[in-house]
Amino acid sequence: MANPDAIIIGAGPAGLACAATMRGAGLTVTVFEKAGNVGSAWRRHYDRLHLHTDRSHSGLPGMDMPRAYSAYPSRLQVIEYLESYAARFDIRPVFGTEVSCLRRDGTQWCAQTASGPLSAPVAVVAIGIASAPYRPSWPGSEAYRGAIVHSSEYRNPAPYLGKRVLVVGMGNSGGEIALDLAEAGVNVALAVRGPVQILPRDLLGLPILTWTILYQHLPARLVDTINAPILRLALGSFEKLGLRRAAKGPRQMIDEDGRVPMIDVGTLGKIRDGSIKVRRGIDRLTNDCVVFDDGKSEGFDAIVLATGFRSDLRGLIPDMESVFDAYGRPRVTGQATDVPGLYFCGQTVSPTGQLREIGLEAQRLARDIGQYLARRRERRERLRVKAAFVTPS
Structure with a gap:
């Protein structure tokens, strides 16, 4: 597997949107997904679920949801849309591959997987916020028979x-x-x-x-x-x-x-x-x-x-306390963190709709990451030119 410009973790809406916008900006990406298909979280939701945001505000960058869909698309329609989105933009995630650890190695980010490591100058964590169910307990929970x-x-x-x-x-x-x-x-x-x-x-x-x-x-x-x-x-x-x-x-x-x-x-x-x-x-x-x-x-x-989800990403990215709050949630999403080359997408709730916000973040990240990689190339070229003029003693 050739080293790409960016590693994207997750093939839900955020991961797919980032892959599409970044590839549209001329970048190469590798998408890792621990499940066997795109939108795995949507496949686990309850049957009657419909989006609470309307169809016209829920499409990802470059592809509106079909007009034939319900005004508030169903769970199955969202899954169908994500599959169609991946096909349209030729996004081919590496399925069944969990990233166990993401570490910075010099100027690269190294993703550790069961099939071996992969490095890239950029890493985008697009794991959905519904990936870690929160299960409270109460006194007597162990005795409850239901x-x-x-x-x-x-x-x-x-x-x-x-x-x-x-x-x-x-x-x-x-x-x-x-x-x-x-x-x-x-x-x-x-x-x-x-x-x-x-x-x-x-x-x-x-x-x-x-x-x-x-x-x-x-x-x-x-x-x-x-x-x-x-x-x-x-x-x-x-x-x-x-x-x-x-x-x-x-x-x-x-x-x-x-x-x-x-x-x-x-x-x-x-x-x-x-x-x-x-x-x-x-x-x-x-x-x-x-x-x-x-x-x-x-x-x-x-x-x-129905107690929600609490995703703590500190285990995935150890030794990077500055990018997380006290609960292991990213301090910023949809923009550069204070660690070069590390980005998050879709990691916070939005008053204007989660899918809409994911789309906006993905477009912003594609632009910012392209500029970040361009600056890296310019620095390397300056160093190369400078080294060429150094005469050995």
């Missing part, structure tokens, strides 16, 4: 028919999984520990993302102040449903805390009609019951942890 699964393992309601199910967490996955179960007639409750923010998927006939993009250059507090009255009108008072409204508005929550508000695709309606019950946060478990932090207890046959 099934406890993470949302990444949930597929559809079939295994839960006739059972009592508690979904933990009211983010987008939790809200939609609870809705999926409720629509199938499953006895389901949502455990909601703290205050929440909720957005409608569409507002005044337009996708909510359209409004977010419109306001993207305004301060977060101002945006939330402007939007608060119309959001209350669109959603009603969800405090009456046993939910607490967060003090921070939706945009401020994303910008300051990295938390994405729940996009309502029908969950509030099922809470209003009683199909989905709302419960407080979990205090502890018994062999067949959940005890909530308000002291009430209830029996459940299964618990679905």
